[in-house]
Amino acid sequence: MRNLTKLVGTGLILATVTACGAQGTMATNPASGGDSVAPSGSISTSPSSVPKPPPNPPGKPRFEVPAGSTPVPADKVDAKALPSGFPHEVYTANGGTIINLRAEEGGCGHALGEAIEQTAQHVVLDLSETKAQTGQMCTMDLRYPYISVALAAPLGERTVVLKQSPPR
Template sequence: MRWIRGIIAAAALLTVTACGEQAATTESGAGEAEKAPPASKELSRAPEEVPRDGPVPMGQIDASALPDGYPVDVAVSDEGRTLTVVAQEGGCTKVSATVAEQNDERIEVKLVESKPADKNVMCTMDMRYPPLTVELDEPLERRVVVLDYERATH
């Protein structure tokens, strides 16, 4: 059994060493032509390149109303007519999503985290990140997704 652990440790060390050597070669200037351009968080797109399926670009999401540390992960599918928002809930709380407003410039998605009114309920200490879907009247296109947050008791 010990020899298996030794082989796994050696393989991990070789992998880390190989990755370190490759990075050092790229940083030292050797192979400068092979160096990839730095990845940017936001890629600019021409109007005809607006994604109809896949992740919504961060520049198209307004998450300023979300609590600190809340996930900001929104995707579009069904030819731009369905939004999937990753929400956060934990313990006894349950989260839901609804479209509060849709117009030509923005779509407001309200995330409501509900907790039981009874304070004597025992709750676990886990965090869950359920994907919630909402349907849009028209495809997302260039509209901004505004994420709103509210806490409620039930």
């Protein structure tokens, strides 16, 4: 009896593994001359059918530098007003009319960026964070997303001045 229980249990495990493995295989479609098709309910992953995500609009944080961004030279970034250790990676995109920069956020807050002054010599970007709602539990982590800020004109040779405001 003891061996029968082991035999039945092993048979059930093998049947389950075999059935689960068969779900991921391709089926043949006889109507199309034997071409392989994905089983119903699955998602095709061919490169042409995978939708590309829309480009992130200015202000929406992401954790990778947007494709096509160009680093702003370090001598054109003034980060003296930022706290020690605050990131100051700055990139341009879209012909210099978008600034992508590394910001800091934590817990329930989200990084914000705004161009508060644009002159012929410099662009001042104010970095801030949204406030957490009162009574809401938040994690105590720090994140460093890239945020985008739109400029009225291409950055060109202007200096990027970074400053930080209290959470809003």
